[in-house]
Amino acid sequence: EGHKYLRNVLKGCMPYDTHDYQLEAIGHVLDGRDVLCITPTGSGKTDALIRLMHIALAFSKDENHPKTVITIPKDPAMVVVCPTKALEEDMAAKMIKAKLETRIINSDTLGEARREGRDLLKEAQTGVSMILVSPEQLKSKKFRHLLDSHHITQRILFMAVDEAHLLNSWGHHFRKDFLQIGFCRKQLPARVRVFAATATLRPGQPTENVIGLLGFSEYHVIRRSNLRSDVQLLMRTMTSGLNGRAFTELSWLVHSRRPAIVFCTTIALGFRVATWLRQQVGQDHQRRKKIRMYNSLNWSKYNKQTMKMLYKDPDGCILVATRVLAQGIDPPSIRDIVVLGEPDDCDDYLQMLGRVNRAGAFSDSRAVFYITGGATQKASAVMEGGEGERPVKRLRREGDDGGKMAVSVAKLIVAGCKVNSINAMYGNPTGEIPCQCESCMLRPVNTKVKCDCSG
Numbered sequence: 001e002g003h004k005y006l007r008n009v010l011k012g013c014m015p016y017d018t019h020d021y022q023l024e025a026i027g028h029v030l031d032g033r034d035v036l037c038i039t040p041t042g043s044g045k046t047d048a049l050i051r052l053m054h055i056a057l058a059f060s061k062d063e064n065h066p067k068t069v070i071t072i073p074k075d076p077a078m079v080v081v082c083p084t085k086a087l088e089e090d091m092a093a094k095m096i097k098a099k100l101e102t103r104i105i106n107s108d109t110l111g112e113a114r115r116e117g118r119d120l121l122k123e124a125q126t127g128v129s130m131i132l133v134s135p136e137q138l139k140s141k142k143f144r145h146l147l148d149s150h151h152i153t154q155r156i157l158f159m160a161v162d163e164a165h166l167l168n169s170w171g172h173h174f175r176k177d178f179l180q181i182g183f184c185r186k187q188l189p190a191r192v193r194v195f196a197a198t199a200t201l202r203p204g205q206p207t208e209n210v211i212g213l214l215g216f217s218e219y220h221v222i223r224r225s226n227l228r229s230d231v232q233l234l235m236r237t238m239t240s241g242l243n244g245r246a247f248t249e250l251s252w253l254v255h256s257r258r259p260a261i262v263f264c265t266t267i268a269l270g271f272r273v274a275t276w277l278r279q280q281v282g283q284d285h286q287r288r289k290k291i292r293m294y295n296s297l298n299w300s301k302y303n304k305q306t307m308k309m310l311y312k313d314p315d316g317c318i319l320v321a322t323r324v325l326a327q328g329i330d331p332p333s334i335r336d337i338v339v340l341g342e343p344d345d346c347d348d349y350l351q352m353l354g355r356v357n358r359a360g361a362f363s364d365s366r367a368v369f370y371i372t373g374g375a376t377q378k379a380s381a382v383m384e385g386g387e388g389e390r391p392v393k394r395l396r397r398e399g400d401d402g403g404k405m406a407v408s409v410a411k412l413i414v415a416g417c418k419v420n421s422i423n424a425m426y427g428n429p430t431g432e433i434p435c436q437c438e439s440c441m442l443r444p445v446n447t448k449v450k451c452d453c454s455g
Helices: 002-011 020-030 045-060 085-097 107-115 135-139 141-148 150-155 166-174 176-187 205-213 248-256 267-280 285-289 300-312 346-353 375-383 407-414 418-425 438-442
Strands: 034-038 077-081 102-105 130-133 156-162 193-198 219-223 231-237 260-263 291-294 318-321 336-340 365-371
Touching: 002 020, 002 045, 020 034, 020 045, 020 193, 020 219, 034 205, 045 077, 045 085, 045 156, 045 193, 077 176, 085 102, 085 130, 085 300, 102 107, 130 135, 135 141, 135 176, 141 150, 141 176, 150 156, 156 176, 166 176, 166 205, 176 205, 231 418, 248 260, 248 267, 248 336, 267 291, 267 318, 285 291, 291 300, 336 346, 346 365, 346 407, 346 418, 375 407, 407 418
Parallel strands: 034 193, 034 219, 077 130, 077 156, 102 130, 156 193, 231 365, 260 318, 260 336, 291 318, 336 365
Antiparallel strands: none
16 A cells, blocks of 8 residues: 555656565665665666655655654755766766756865855755765765754755675775765764665675675665576687787677677776777778777766767767776667676676666677686686685786686686576576566566576
8 A cells, every 4th residue: 555655656756657676665765674675787776766755855745644654854865875976977867857956976076066166065955855975975074064064964864875785895995985884874863764776786795794884773675686688698708818909809899880888807908999999990080989988097078978979879889998887877778798807706797787778678788708718717716616705905907817716707607507697696586576567567577588698
C-alpha cells in the first residue's frame, strides 16, 4: 500500500514510472533505515536519489502525508558524495532536468563562483535540494563551516554515496579522503539517513567493510544481479605491448566508426594509443577531431568539451580514457568498450564495461578486454596460490605491471565462462522477480539464456 502511494506521488513529478527496487529503497529510507543498493550499471541509481528527494519535497508541503519514521523539514536537502567531477556534472544535469535546485561544490566550481563574485557555500544554505561534493571537500574548513551552520543542519535529511565500492579500493590507499564520509556523517543530525549505491560490491567482507565505514546500524541491503546481459563479453590476448607505440589490435575501431571508449591503465599509455589511432585516419581531419583523450591532467574545459561531443555528436567518436571515466557516466550512444591491460580488480572492469549501451538501444554492444601476453600464465599462478590479492596502493606508473594480480581478475581470465564467473564472484541472485513498473512491462529486460561470452 505504501509503495502504491509513493508511485502515485512520483507520477505527478517524473516522466516515467518508478522501478520496484527504487520504491523499495525509498520506503526503507523513509522508515528510518540506511540503504545499500547494489544494482547493475544503468539501472537508475541516480534516478532513485532524484525520486527520493521529490518524495521528501512533496511530503514537506503536505501535512497530511503518510506517517514516516524520519521527520521531514520544510526545506529538505541531500548531500551527495561523488568520486569524480565527470560524475558530479552528469548527475547534476539529471537533477536539474528533474527540476531540483542543485549545486556542485568542488575546486572548479568554487573558483568559478569566486571569480563571479558569488559565495557558493552560502547559496547552498537555503533553497538548494541537491548538494554534490567530492570526498576531498568533506574535510575542507569551508565545507565543515557550512555543516556547522544552523540553516543547513536543519535542512539536511539524506546523505547519498555513489560508487560506494570505492571505499574499499580508493579509500584505504589511493584517495584516503573517501574515509571522511563516515566522519562527516557523525557531524550531521541523527535523523540523516544514508543511501549508498554501487553496481560492483562483492558479498562478504567487501560489503561488510562498506557498511562499517558508513556507520550503518539499522539498514537494508538491496542486491540485484549486476550482469549486463545486453553486452557481449570478449577477451583477447594482445600481440602488441603496453609499452609500445603501435596497437594493431585496435585497427577495427578506426574502420567500424562505432562510438567507443578505450580504457588505458595510465595517462601515458592513453597518449600513445590516441596518437596511433590518429595516425590511422590519415588526413581525415574531421575524424581526427573525434579521437580525444579524457584524464585528470587535461584542462577541465577540454574534458567538458569531450563529454559534450560524446553526448551530442558521438558518431565515429573514439574516446581514450583512464579509469577516472569508469564511474557513473551514461552517454547513450557508446556501442563498444575496450579495456587495454589488466585492471586493478574485477570491480574496475565491470565499471568500465558499464559505460556501454546505456540507453539499451543496441543489440550488438561489446566489451573487449585485451589482456597482456603473460596474463593467462600469471592468472593461473594466482589461482594455484602462487600469488595473492594485489592491494590498490597507487596509480600505476609507466612500465609498471601493477605488482601482483588481483584474485578477482585472475578468476575472470581463467574462467571458461566469463558470465558464470561474474555471477559467482558477485553473488548475483538467480530467478529475480521482474520489475512491475510500466516501463519494464512494456520493454522487459533481456536475460539471455545462452551465454555468448568469448570463454
